[in-house]
Amino acid sequence: MTHALILPILLPLFMGSLLLVLHRLEKPAKRVLSLSATVLAVPIAVWLLVLAGDGQLRIYALGNWQPPFGIILMLDRLSALMLLVTAVLATGAVVYASRGDDERGPNFHALFQFQLVGINGAFLTADLFNLFVFFEILLISSYALLLHGNGAARVRSGLHYVVLNLLGSAFFLIGVSMLYGLTGTLNMADLAVRIGAADPADAPLLAAAGFMLLIVFGLKAALLPLYFWLPSAYAAATAPVAALFAIMTKVGIYAILRVFTLLFGSAAGSLNYMVNDWLWPLALLTVAAGVIGALAARSLQVMLAYLVIVSVGTLLAGIALGSEQGISAALYYLIHSTLVAGGLFLLADLIARQRGDSETRLVVAPAVRQPLLLGALFFIGAISVAGLPPFSGFIGKVMLLSAVESGTQAMMLWSVLLVGGLGMVVALSRAGSLVFWLPSGSVPVGAPADPVRLLAAAGLLLGSLVLVIWAQPLQAYTQSTAIQLLDLGPYLRIIQGGGA
Amino acid sequence: MEALFAITLGVMTTSGVYLLLRARIFPVVMGLTLISYAVNLFIFSMGRLPTGMPSVIGKSAEYGDPLPQALVLTAIVIGFAMTAFVVVLALRGLGELRSDHVDGQEMRE
Numbered sequence: 326m327t328h329a330l331i332l333p334i335l336l337p338l339f340m341g342s343l344l345l346v347l348h349r350l351e352k353p354a355k356r357v358l359s360l361s362a363t364v365l366a367v368p369i370a371v372w373l374l375v376l377a378g379d380g381q382l383r384i385y386a387l388g389n390w391q392p393p394f395g396i397i398l399m400l401d402r403l404s405a406l407m408l409l410v411t412a413v414l415a416t417g418a419v420v421y422a423s424r425g426d427d428e429r430g431p432n433f434h435a436l437f438q439f440q441l442v443g444i445n446g447a448f449l450t451a452d453l454f455n456l457f458v459f460f461e462i463l464l465i466s467s468y469a470l471l472l473h474g475n476g477a478a479r480v481r482s483g484l485h486y487v488v489l490n491l492l493g494s495a496f497f498l499i500g501v502s503m504l505y506g507l508t509g510t511l512n513m514a515d516l517a518v519r520i521g522a523a524d525p526a527d528a529p530l531l532a533a534a535g536f537m538l539l540i541v542f543g544l545k546a547a548l549l550p551l552y553f554w555l556p557s558a559y560a561a562a563t564a565p566v567a568a569l570f571a572i573m574t575k576v577g578i579y580a581i582l583r584v585f586t587l588l589f590g591s592a593a594g595s596l597n598y599m600v601n602d603w604l605w606p607l608a609l610l611t612v613a614a615g616v617i618g619a620l621a622a623r624s625l626q627v628m629l630a631y632l633v634i635v636s637v638g639t640l641l642a643g644i645a646l647g648s649e650q651g652i653s654a655a656l657y658y659l660i661h662s663t664l665v666a667g668g669l670f671l672l673a674d675l676i677a678r679q680r681g682d683s684e685t686r687l688v689v690a691p692a693v694r695q696p697l698l699l700g701a702l703f704f705i706g707a708i709s710v711a712g713l714p715p716f717s718g719f720i721g722k723v724m725l726l727s728a729v730e731s732g733t734q735a736m737m738l739w740s741v742l743l744v745g746g747l748g749m750v751v752a753l754s755r756a757g758s759l760v761f762w763l764p765s766g767s768v769p770v771g772a773p774a775d776p777v778r779l780l781a782a783a784g785l786l787l788g789s790l791v792l793v794i795w796a797q798p799l800q801a802y803t804q805s806t807a808i809q810l811l812d813l814g815p816y817l818r819i820i821q822g823g824g825a
Numbered sequence: 826m827e828a829l830f831a832i833t834l835g836v837m838t839t840s841g842v843y844l845l846l847r848a849r850i851f852p853v854v855m856g857l858t859l860i861s862y863a864v865n866l867f868i869f870s871m872g873r874l875p876t877g878m879p880s881v882i883g884k885s886a887e888y889g890d891p892l893p894q895a896l897v898l899t900a901i902v903i904g905f906a907m908t909a910f911v912v913v914l915a916l917r918g919l920g921e922l923r924s925d926h927v928d929g930q931e932m933r934e
Contacts, residue, residue, distance in 0.1 A: 454896060461903045468910060477921045481929040484850075484918055488927065491857050491907055492845070495864045498900055502864075505893070506871030 329376065330385035330398050332369050333408050333445040336362055341438030348432060356423040359434035363412070363419045366441070370409040377405035380805065382815050384451070392451075393515040393820050399451035402806040403656075407448040407579055410660050411572050413788065414667045415441055421671050421781035422565035429474035429563065436473070440466035440569065447576050451819070453504065454511045456580065457497050460545070464490050467573065470566045471558060482557035489554050493544045500537030504588075507531055513587055514819040521592040528595055535589050539581065539600050546577030547637050548604075549611040556618065559630035564674030567626065568667035568785070574637050575663055582644055582652070586810045592817065604645035605734075609741045611638030616748035625673045625685035628756055629666065632710055635745060636662035642738060643725050650728035652807035657800060658721035661709070661792055665718070668785030669706045675699060675782055676760060679771030687756055692764030694771050698779075700761040702786055707753040709789040712746045717792035722746070724800070826874055830866070837863040850915040850925045857911065861904040868897050 340362035344355060376383065377400050385398040419437060427433035443463025450456050468490075472483045505511055507527050508519040520531055544551040555574070559567050585600045593599075615634035622628035640662070643655030673685055676699055683690030693699055709716035722742060729735045792799060809815075837859050844856030872893035880891035915925075922929035 454899070458899065458903070461907075465906065465910065468914075472914070472917075477929065480914070480918045480921050484914060484927055484929075487907075487911055487914060488845075488853060488857065491911065492860070494903075494907070495857075495860050498864045499867060502868040502871040502893070502896065505868075505896070506873075509890075511892075 327376070327383065328385070329369070329373060330383060330400050330449065331387075333366060333373070333412075334398075334442055334449065336366060336369070337438040337441040337445065341435045341442065344435035344438060345432065348435070352428065355434050356427070359438065360419055360423060362438060363415050363441070366412040366445075367409070367416060370405070370412040373400060374405040374409050376400065377402045378802070380809060382819065384819060393510055393512040396450075396452045396455055397512065397819075398449045399513075399819070400449065402802065402809050403579070403582070404448045406656065406660070406802070406806060407575070408445060410575075410663050411441070411444050411448070414572055414663055414785065415569060417667060417671065417781045417785040418565040418568040420784075421568065421674075421778050422563075424775050424778050426474075426563050426565050430472075433470075433473055436466050436469050437569070440470060442466075444572060444576060448579060451513050452511055453501050453513055453516065453584075457494070457501055460497065460576075461494060463573070463576065464494070467570070470569070471562050473566060474563045476561070478557075478561045482554070482561045485554050486558045489544065493541050496537050496544075497541040500534045500541065503530065503534035503537065507534070512820065513583070514816050517587050517590065517592055517813065518817055518820055520588055520596065521594050523594070525595065532596055532599055535585070535596065535599060536603075538584055539603070542577045542580040542584070543607075544577070546574050546581060546641070547611075547634050548577075548641065549607045549614055549638075552611065552614070552634050552637075555634060556622075556627050556630040559633065559670075560624060560626035564671050567629075567670040571633065571663050571666040571670065574633060575640075575659055578637065578640055578644070578659065581641070582655075582810070586652075587813065587816055590813055591811065592813045598647050601645045601647045604641055608638045608641035608645055609737060611635075611641065612741050612745045613638075616745045616752070619752040620748055622752070622756075623687055625676065625687065625756055625760070626670070628687075628752060629669050629673060632669075632749065633662075633666050635749065636666065636710075639722075639725065639742065642742075643728065646728060646734070648728060648730075649804065649807045649811060651725070652810060653800070653803040654721065654724035654728045656803040656806055657724055657792075657796075658718075660799070661717040661721050661789060664785050664788040664792075665706055665709050668782050668788070669703075669710065671778070671782035671785065672699065672702055672706060675774045675778060676703070678774070679769065680760070681770040687759050689759065689763050689765045692769050693760065694769040694773055696761050699774070700757070702783055703757055703761070705789070706786045707750075707757060709786070711749040711753055712742075713750070715793060717789040717796070720793060720796050826876075830870060830874060834863050834866055834870075837866075848927045850918065850927060853927060854908065854911055854915060858908055861900075861908070865897050865900055865904070868900060869893055 383400040386395050440463055443459050446459035468487050472479050510516055547555045589596050589599055591597050612635050615631045618631035619628050640655045640659055643651045677684040679693040680690045709718045712718035712722040729738050841856045841859035844852040872890035878887050878889040880889040882888050
């Protein structure tokens, strides 16, 4: 048993607590502490990725209580991949925040670290109730981070976000406790075994519990009828917070992927892959709704928030295919969309700083001071997010489009994704030309962009290029991740001698 | 007892949803609290509803399931923290938005 598994949880937890205790510390010291913990998470995540790369499942039994009785952490290829994406994104966000955004309110860095505890914990846990607990940790930090920096807009969208998520937590608890009442366990692997062996009379109740969980995860992931909180919340948050939130919808998607491939996967008897029929139309409609929202958006940040929704729909469509290729394509697209969305939120803030009072509203305003630099970065981000070559969005989309077998499914996916892509190009070029090509003629008002901030935004955006250069090994990795996810044998063997 | 328990939960949830839809901050907080009480009782009932079965081994022939009680305890603590947070947020909202409507503005007449 290697102790490395618990490091991604312990490190930010320790640093967050330290930052809380030492909250009187000078700003630079706090930044150094927070930055070092966040940067250190990257090599740890790489290490875990290498560990998970051999295809073994690694278990960390807390307190050495053996499963299914104790609470366990589990590392597979999927969790390692998610941890690495989180670590990279968080590094970009913290670097950006350290140039001044963290001064807008107290305890930014401590909250940021606690948020990372919640996110990393959700990716590592193999216990359904612990997933709930980690969700709550990441939510309560996200509430505080969302409100960070005050302002009426933040309070208003914050209130919606908090109330909705509290209701979501109630649903989560109902779903989890139903599963417990029916099976007598909360360990995911054990649940998978027992759901497979359940009495057929219990199947409708189990299905109801599963759909309860789908509602909760759909709310977190911003699936179609449940996404209305997202645009205003993301647009109101400060830039580094919005960038970090790019991973939050992916936590919901991760939970959908984990629960509905393992618990209600191929071992679940009559309930196998029960959500895919629902996910498929909802995912496609989410793409459509997101594109329409992006076309109608009146500020850059709202448009970016809708593009996040589009990426959620695209991802879930890949997952709903249920095939190896579908999941593999979705995972590649997940890495791409997280990094690029994070980078674009940071870039939007840089643009806002150079446009005076107009900020990111899409109106004619004084020219930005560095039109070439910011314009080029925006161009890269826009092309990548819209899925045009030569950037990673293109590769992700091609993988997804070729994953679907010909037939009605292919017709629907191809038309929705390609028409949606066109809509995104229109929305992005409208925004880009308004911001960069139609200045009102008056002298630029803003100061040149801070180089460190610029570096953080550009770093995340150019991650897209790295994804293209290393597309082949990455695709091999996501492919083997999908194979691992769909082969339940090793997961079920976690519970040795237990189960039914 | 099961029927009484189920009806109680139903009434609490219904009242909670009704209050939540009032869209004023105080009723919303009350509604969320009621829903979380109902959920907590629901978790508790998932250990079944026996009588005379303490969750301690050796005190009686059969013993109750202690795990739902532990889960409820966790859920109560988390729910309590969240309620406290919403109340503080509601006060902030009242101060900043000058309205107790959850949208921060009165509906147009």
